[in-house]
Amino acid sequence: MMAMPLLTSLRQNDTVRLIPSRFADREDSVLAPLAEDTAHLRDLFDLDNATNERLHGEHGGLSGIGVDELVFGVPNFRIINAAFTYPRPEGSRFNDGERGAWYCAFELQTAMAEIVFHKTVEYQEINRFDDSVSYQALLADFSGAFHDLRATPEFADCLAPDSYLASQELALRLLDTGAMGIVYPSVRCSGGTNLACFRPALVGNLRRGDAFRLTWAGHPEPSIDTLPAT
Secondary structure, eight states: OOOOOOEEEEEEEEEEEEEEGGGTSOSSOTTGGGOSSHHHHHHHHHHHHTTOHHHHHHTTOOSSSOGGGSOOSSTTHHHHHHHHHOOOTTOBTTBOSSOOOEEEESSHHHHHHHHHHHHHHHHHHHTOOEEEEEEEEEEEEEEEEEEEOTTOGGGGGGGOTTOOHHHHHHHHHHHHTTOOEEEEEOSSSTTOEEEEEOOGGGOEEEEEEEEEEEEEESSSSOEEEEOOOO
């Protein structure tokens, strides 16, 4: 039997997740400005809902996560559910394309480094560093037993900077055992710590922190500005 990472009892408040502000700035639908009247808006909702993975998940229509695992009636529950029902097609470090996870960092600097790295890779692919994007920080608290990859060299392949093969395999095995998630050292920020939470119900006390604007002006390193509170 393959070894599993040891469990650690974790109590960590104020973890940071950064998402594009357009996904957090409004409670109503982004379709509202496109509608000419209420009937038109209803038609747009029907069209959008036909491909809305979060709604499919909340109605039990996704294979990767059941409706009984999602959360309802708590602040920002749609944002929590979206993290688990909208995985990248190729997956991320500790999830595949069938089921997402809640990724966050213990430090703002670490969360920012992760965002900057992935956005910079996108711009490198088109050889164009010219963009300005705003991000909203989401703060959450966690308490529970998580598998810990810190100071565990036997799982070094799960922290490869350019491959998710080993880490996704480990995550699937852990999910099958009912694991809550994984604590691991950041690959993009030396000394930083990340958390991949596998269970929506464990994302506690989700609330907004600061908002930031990242601007790329011709080179890979963006300028980062804190936006005024609104």
